[in-house]
Amino acid sequence: MNMVKRAFAAGVAFAGGASPAMAAWSDVNLRVGVTELSREIYGLHMLILWICVAIAVAVFAVMIYSIATFRKSKGAVPANFDHNTKAEVIWTVIPVLILVGMAIPAARTLVKIDDMRGSELTIKVTGYQWKWQYEYVDHGVSFYSTLARTSDEARQVDSGVDPRSVENYLLEVDNPLVVPQGRKVRVLITANDVIHAWWVPDFGMKRDAIPGFINEMWFRADETGVFRGQCAELCGRDHGFMPIVVVVKPQDEYDAWLKEQQAARQAAATPAAQTAQASQQVDTVAALRVANAE
């Protein structure tokens, strides 16, 4: 565990350094993210990356030395040995020990990822071809989230629009998901047609959205801001065009936003629409019972 802590402390220090360097670094490496899980995952990633780099340097050095030294053109005379039990035992046992060293922190993080207890807000995410639906199951708020119109126009074949002129090209939506800062959010994930996957890199996690089944994951965003992700499971023609945007707000701003949504919903609701919405909520509650029973 100490190793992981040190690795991710080093990683955080690196990422928090000079900002031009940081921009370049984030183009080629995993993000540290804004949740406990994402930071731990980043720490694991860096730990294993450096172990691999160290082994690679050692092994490649021997290979390169052999290639450079034992050349026929330099008059090398071949030896005739064909095994060495001591060496073979060593290079079987040492990798096992290294693997054990990797497995222990990895298993710890895995247990933490799977611990859904103590969530303070539950949001149901449903994948459709090709958009997301977000339902705040305890608050009667529900809406769809689709690719922003500016990106959608620019992404047509021969649209004539330069993607670089579109802000957040392919990573902007009409209605982002809004969550409170510092709260454990439990996400229930399912789909209505084919399999999708809900992924926000800054939260460190992705989970498949599978029709007929409900998956769960959790995150607790420590920072406010806008975080972007994409569908990560091939789901048909427009798989590349159903982004995810999550806005993390301080608790009071989130509360105000939620109230506004609820009020807007009531104002807009005709009696017929209300019935539809109510029945949909009953479905959700039933589905939740199934998920909990499992």
Added chain:
Amino acid sequence: MSTTHTQAQGHAHEHHDDHGPAKGFKRWLTTTNHKDIGTMYLVFSLVMFLLGGAMALVIRAELFMPGMQLVDPGFFNTMTTVHALIMVFGAVMPATVGLANWMIPLQVGAPDMALPRMNNFSFWLLVAAFSLLILSLFMPGGGPAAGWTLYPPLVLQTGDALPLAIFAIHLAGASSIMGAINIIVTIMNMRAPGMTLLKMPLFVWTWLITAYLLIAVMPVFAGAVTMLLTDHFFGTTFFAAAGGGDPVLYQHIFWFFGHPEVYIMILPAFGIVSEIIPTFSRKPLFGYDAMVYATASIAFLSFIVWAHHMFTVGMPLAGQMFFMLSTMLIAVPTGVKVFNWTATMWRGSLTFEPPMLFALAFLFLFTIGGFSGLMMAIAPVDFQYHDTYFIVAHFHYVLVPGAVFAIMAGVYYWLPKWTGHMYDMKLANLHFWSSAIFVNVLFFPQHFLGLAGMPRRIPDYSTQFADWNMVSSIGAFGFGLSQLLFVYVIWKCARGGAKVSDEVWDGARVHGLEWTVPSPAPYHTFDEAPVVK
């Protein structure tokens, strides 16, 4: 391993002068000769390699810049799907089967494969399979576009292409199973006197193990796609929750096939490299027994790691733990192999002909693919890597500079034995250097893209991914063009060139029976079995 052979060659001409190869097309249609069939497999796989490569270039051309310039997103998905199916089942697998057909009888001192008529049938079935797959591109509703993994429910949205693709898989699978049976029977029954199992060349060993893997998992894949067929056409709901089925069940079945399939592609490559490195190091292979046992361990482990392809489907914690730990274990036997190859070069006397160059590139670049594989074995981190370009980079590193480079190494190693001519060394070296450089320009930046958050299988991307995608596409076109050189070198060598000796490579005679027969290898070899001491 030291081998000698008796006067087998002295007798060759007495027996078979009366029935050499038939003339014209009929020779190839009806042949039961392992060399002819091996050649057909190799030519077929080369054609498929170019076709699958052309599809990859469509993909890389679209991804050259952000924005959609060339193709419809649906057609893009068809390209990723069919590119993969063709490369896996049409290029890499048939290439290793072709090498097996040519080389296993020559390496074990057998006159031919054990089941020559079935051998012919398994090749022509493959041609039928890929005709169907290519036809499926022109069906109403477009070609298969759900990815080579064919996950339901998405794959069930395919139009008329679905049954064609599924029947193509059935035929290719039947062809593979027949090929595997043939190889096992040949190895088990037709080895030269004195060649005990632990004296067999490593290429024969790795193919023996691969053949068992094929027999174990191809029927599983056939079963999975048959269930797709009945779900689509006959109202079953194996994979539909609405009828009590489960879409994830398909993924379990698919990857129970799919993971051993990965080793079906790489184990023969290990075998080829294990032949080449000793020859050009002028030293026996280091740790022969350990190599055999490591291959067998990898094959065994391949059956208990499948769900590492699906960490994100929502498995129980215990399942995730098991598949994470079992996957990490694969690093041990794979490490043993890499260390043994390195130790084979240690205190050798190395020369760097094209086969050795490709084998060395394999050694370095496959190892990089192995490291990224270890990284994604770590389940919590795989939640980030999964379905990103990091995965694409990983499996292309183990398949292109891994399996494909090993196959090219094998072709450059044995081509003079097949044709009796040495190929154009200058062009072969040029082919090596351009391939080795461009393959890294092509695939290394994909690690960066994946880590920075680019999902795989998307036809367009947000602008922060633009730079590395452009680099990758430039590498792709460089790599693709380099392969035309490969085709030219082979074509030129088949037509003529400097005559080679029986041994071809300096001191190769002690490394295998194939170097004891004349060059080019006569139509019939080992009418009388050689004796191995």
